Amino acid sequence: MIPLLFIVGLGILSALLTITQRNPIHSALFLILTLLSVAVSFLFLRAEFLAMVQVILYAGAIMVLILFVLLLTARDEVLRRSLFHRQTFVAVLIAGALAVELGYLLFREVPPILTDHSLPHLTDVAQALFTEYVFPFELASILLLAALMATVVIAKKEETP
Amino acid sequence: MVDSLLPVMWLIPLFPALGAFLNGFFGHLIRKKAHWVAIPAVLLSFLFSLAVFATLLKAHHPHQVTLYRWIASDGFLVSVGFLFDTLSATMLLVVTGVGLLVHIYSIGYMHEDAGYARYFSYLNLFIFFMLMLVLADNYLLMFLGWEGVGLCSYLLIGFWFHKKSASDAAKKAFIVNRIGDAGFILGILLIIFMVGTTSYAVVLDALPHHVQRHPMESGIVTAIAFLLFMGAVGKSAQIPLYVWLPDAMEGPTPVSALIHAATMVTAGIYMVCRSHPLYLSAPLAMQTIAVTGAATALFAGTIATVQNDIKKVLAYSTVSQLGFMFLALGVGAFVAGMFHLVTHAFFKGLLFLGAGSVIHASSNEQDMQKLGGLRKKLPVTFATMLLGGLAIAGVPPFAGFWSKDEILTQTLQKGHPFLFGIASLAAVLTAFYIFRLLYLTFFGETRLSTEAVHHLHESPPTMTFALLTLAFLSLVGGFLLGFPPENGAFHHFLSASIQMPHTEHHFTSFNLMLMAGSVAMAGTGWFLAHLFYRLRPELPARLAKKRYVLYWLLFNKYWVDELYDKTVLALSRSLSKLSFACDRYLIDGVVNGAGRLAVTLSGIKLFFDQRVIDGTANGLAAATQFLSGSFRKIQTGGVQNYILTMTGGAVFLVGVLVFLLK
Amino acid sequence: MTVQTLYLAFGAVLFSLGVLGALIRRNMIVVLMSIELMLNGVNVTFVAFSYFLRDVVGQIFAIFVITVAACEAAVGLAILIALFRLRPTVQVDEMNLLKW
Numbered sequence: 030m031i032p033l034l035f036i037v038g039l040g041i042l043s044a045l046l047t048i049t050q051r052n053p054i055h056s057a058l059f060l061i062l063t064l065l066s067v068a069v070s071f072l073f074l075r076a077e078f079l080a081m082v083q084v085i086l087y088a089g090a091i092m093v094l095i096l097f098v099l100l101l102t103a104r105d106e107v108l109r110r111s112l113f114h115r116q117t118f119v120a121v122l123i124a125g126a127l128a129v130e131l132g133y134l135l136f137r138e139v140p141p142i143l144t145d146h147s148l149p150h151l152t153d154v155a156q157a158l159f160t161e162y163v164f165p166f167e168l169a170s171i172l173l174l175a176a177l178m179a180t181v182v183i184a185k186k187e188e189t190p
Numbered sequence: 191m192v193d194s195l196l197p198v199m200w201l202i203p204l205f206p207a208l209g210a211f212l213n214g215f216f217g218h219l220i221r222k223k224a225h226w227v228a229i230p231a232v233l234l235s236f237l238f239s240l241a242v243f244a245t246l247l248k249a250h251h252p253h254q255v256t257l258y259r260w261i262a263s264d265g266f267l268v269s270v271g272f273l274f275d276t277l278s279a280t281m282l283l284v285v286t287g288v289g290l291l292v293h294i295y296s297i298g299y300m301h302e303d304a305g306y307a308r309y310f311s312y313l314n315l316f317i318f319f320m321l322m323l324v325l326a327d328n329y330l331l332m333f334l335g336w337e338g339v340g341l342c343s344y345l346l347i348g349f350w351f352h353k354k355s356a357s358d359a360a361k362k363a364f365i366v367n368r369i370g371d372a373g374f375i376l377g378i379l380l381i382i383f384m385v386g387t388t389s390y391a392v393v394l395d396a397l398p399h400h401v402q403r404h405p406m407e408s409g410i411v412t413a414i415a416f417l418l419f420m421g422a423v424g425k426s427a428q429i430p431l432y433v434w435l436p437d438a439m440e441g442p443t444p445v446s447a448l449i450h451a452a453t454m455v456t457a458g459i460y461m462v463c464r465s466h467p468l469y470l471s472a473p474l475a476m477q478t479i480a481v482t483g484a485a486t487a488l489f490a491g492t493i494a495t496v497q498n499d500i501k502k503v504l505a506y507s508t509v510s511q512l513g514f515m516f517l518a519l520g521v522g523a524f525v526a527g528m529f530h531l532v533t534h535a536f537f538k539g540l541l542f543l544g545a546g547s548v549i550h551a552s553s554n555e556q557d558m559q560k561l562g563g564l565r566k567k568l569p570v571t572f573a574t575m576l577l578g579g580l581a582i583a584g585v586p587p588f589a590g591f592w593s594k595d596e597i598l599t600q601t602l603q604k605g606h607p608f609l610f611g612i613a614s615l616a617a618v619l620t621a622f623y624i625f626r627l628l629y630l631t632f633f634g635e636t637r638l639s640t641e642a643v644h645h646l647h648e649s650p651p652t653m654t655f656a657l658l659t660l661a662f663l664s665l666v667g668g669f670l671l672g673f674p675p676e677n678g679a680f681h682h683f684l685s686a687s688i689q690m691p692h693t694e695h696h697f698t699s700f701n702l703m704l705m706a707g708s709v710a711m712a713g714t715g716w717f718l719a720h721l722f723y724r725l726r727p728e729l730p731a732r733l734a735k736k737r738y739v740l741y742w743l744l745f746n747k748y749w750v751d752e753l754y755d756k757t758v759l760a761l762s763r764s765l766s767k768l769s770f771a772c773d774r775y776l777i778d779g780v781v782n783g784a785g786r787l788a789v790t791l792s793g794i795k796l797f798f799d800q801r802v803i804d805g806t807a808n809g810l811a812a813a814t815q816f817l818s819g820s821f822r823k824i825q826t827g828g829v830q831n832y833i834l835t836m837t838g839g840a841v842f843l844v845g846v847l848v849f850l851l852k
Numbered sequence: 853m854t855v856q857t858l859y860l861a862f863g864a865v866l867f868s869l870g871v872l873g874a875l876i877r878r879n880m881i882v883v884l885m886s887i888e889l890m891l892n893g894v895n896v897t898f899v900a901f902s903y904f905l906r907d908v909v910g911q912i913f914a915i916f917v918i919t920v921a922a923c924e925a926a927v928g929l930a931i932l933i934a935l936f937r938l939r940p941t942v943q944v945d946e947m948n949l950l951k952w
Binding site for chain 3: 047071078082095132157
Binding site: 116119120123124126133 | 830831834837838841844845848849
């Protein structure tokens with residue numbers, strides 16, 4: 030419990046820092062930390078495959094991509110201007126309201142842990158993925174393909190004759 | 191043999207009806223030969239009438255034929271039926287006989303006229319209606335004939351309708367007649383009300399009995415008598431409805447002879463005779479008839495003395511003679527009245543046809559002041575007219591003497607000395623004006639233009655035949671029918687139809703004195719005429735100048751027409767103007783008012799429409815503009831604003847879900 | 853504080869912070885990162901429930917979420933690059949061409 034608590038706390042802290050850092054690169058770095066802590070929490074839940082996927086994909090690929098873009102679009106004035114939007118006040122209220130709602134739901138009814146069933150194992154995941162959920166799986170592949178193409182097309186430089 | 195013909199006697203009116211139909215619709219095909227249709231028609235009717243007469247001569251009882259049911263409604267029945275009795279037989283002979291002669295005469299007279307066929311068609315039609323009138327066995331059918339002859343009179347007076355004076359005269363005749371007819375209709379209605387039917391047999395029996403049983407209710411019967419007499423006043427041209435007859439001279443002269451001398455105008459006389467039981471029960475009505483007759487006789491006679499138009503003299507003479515007839519009826523001498531009707535048909539018909547002959551010969555000159563000395567050139571016409579004149583003047587043994595004398599005698603004998611006096615004066619005037627006419631037309635130096643003199647010729651045989659026939663009848667007819675006075679063949683014949691309380695007719699010295707008196711009256715008249723127009727021809731002009739007021743009064747017919755025009759006609763004109771104005775303003779008012787109302791309403795609607803519709807449209811537009819102006823500010827272009835809004839909404843919904851809907 | 857509560861609170865907090873970040877920050881890339889944060893919070897919840905209810909579907913779903921997140925991040929960044937070429941800025945409130 031204690032280690033879990035620590036990990037969760039770390040995750041929350043780094044998330045907080047992500048959104049409050051001035052330098053966006055710092056935000057990215059803190060995001061990576063958050064992602065990693067999430068991965069560890071997955072480990073505690075015996076979802077090893079997912080923890081790995083999280084680290085490889087999220088923290089590895091996606092964050093790298095973000096860092097690349099950050100570096101491509103770096104500007105000095107970013108550091109000079111005000112950090113927060115004009116609508117911050119309202120946003121805080123709304124996010125707070127959301128948190129309250131979620132908290133309320135959370136503490137009202139706690140879901141039980143069904144110990145009489147077996148814990149889902151990796152093999153279960155693989156099996157489910159390729160039998161019951163094969164259709165979404167394939168769709169996801171197509172989606173990836175589409176995203177790939179879209180990315181290339183959108184980010185392409187305009188050709189000058 | 192003739193007895194067996196009785197069942198078909200109802201054909202008598204149908205021959206001329208057929209003739210009228212044929213000539214009316216197909217006349218344009220035969221044109222100049224139209225008389226070949228018309229004459230046989232009348233001839234047949236005449237022959238059949240002779241047969242009827244012969245039958246009734248042997249046995250005086252009446253014969254009735256019902257043809258068919260005309261009106262059959264709840265409790266009220268009128269049939270088309272004919273009554274053949276001695277009274278109707280007399281009229282039959284007069285109508286068809288004189289009618290036949292006039293038809294023959296018309297061949298010559300109307301020879302060159304363009305409307306030859308139309309003329310004969312109308313003439314036949316007239317005969318038809320007159321026969322219906324005479325033969326009818328009930329008042330309603332008689333009224334049919336009554337109206338029909340009025341129609342034919344209109345058609346024939348206005349025969350030359352292109353001439354305004356002719357068409358005006360026709361209208362006048364019809365309208366004045368109508369006034370009388372209004373009374374007649376009311377009389378018939380009262381009869382229906384009182385008795386429930388119009389059949390002679392029933393009515394003439396019921397009404398007198400009614401008066402006998404209920405003397406207090408004699409007023410209604412008298413009223414009926416008066417109303418019927420009103421019709422007679424119009425049809426037979428008595429005061430005050432005589433004014434159409436002189437104007438009716440616009441028609442062709444044969445028409446004047448037939449309709450306005452011999453037949454139509456006598457319809458009133460016939461009607462009163464037919465209704466004599468009714469009149470005997472209404473002594474007040476009879477008195478009125480007598481007074482009216484006598485007054486008219488004198489009145490018209492005075493006017494006749496100074497007229498210059500040959501036909502006008504004869505017209506007023508007719509009015510006067512009709513007055514004599516009514517006088518007879520009024521004093522109760524019904525047979526005498528009928529007798530005078532018959533003789534009058536002879537000599538007045540003759541005089542008119544003779545006048546026609548004169549006019550025809552003198553290139554249509556009707557003014558006697560322009561005639562004269564025609565005796566030598568028109569011997570037949572002169573001779574026959576002379577006979578007619580003697581007859582009308584009442585010179586024995588000519589026809590008029592017997593009938594006129596009888597009337598005068600009866601008047602005096604029945605105790606009306608005043609009326610006798612008036613009638614005697616009228617008789618003197620009669621002789622005067624007729625000899626005046628004869629002298630002015632036939633004697634002395636001719637005043638015609640040399641051109642006209644050149645054309646002077648005696649009339650063709652078709653015309654002279656009629657003249658001669660009538661002259662013969664005027665000569666011997668009176669004597670044959672009416673001698674001895676009040677006891678002659680005619681009286682016996684007619685008494686079958688006219689039941690009178692039998693009084694002994696003694697031929698006394700009193701009667702002889704009266705006869706002498708009548709002759710004296712005729713002689714006086716003749717002498718005065720002889721004096722004025724033969725011996726001292728300058729006298730008339732001098733007298734006229736000296737007593738010019740009187741002369742003017744007479745010459746202008748007492749200005750009766752003018753009086754009527756200023757009073758009755760003026761009233762009727764203003765009434766019609768009033769109705770026209772009413773009509774126009776009311777109708778136009780309504781129509782225009784409706785129009786204006788519609789315009790106003792639509793104006794309101796337009797206004798409202800504009801305001802409301804436009805208001806709505808504009809309002810909508812303005813609202814849209816305003817709203818869109820406000821709402822566009824939401825599109826900030828900033829994505830985060832959108833996210834904020836969305837998130838806010840989602841949070842709100844979730845909140846609702848979570849907190850409110852457990 | 854049960855373990856369930858802890859995990860779910862973790863997921864909720866991550867999600868809320870992600871929302872907050874997406875609404876607050878002016879830098880577009882940080883916004884994208886906040887969205888990734890939100891997705892992560894969701895993932896945590898899914899996997900936690902997969903553990904609680906012993907159902908594999910939670911994990912499956914989490915895999916798909918990650919897949920979609922990857923696509924979305926890629927495409928989003930591509931768009932950002934394209935926009936950057938137009939206007940050399942990554943400030944959100946300057947991307948206001950769709951303003952009325």
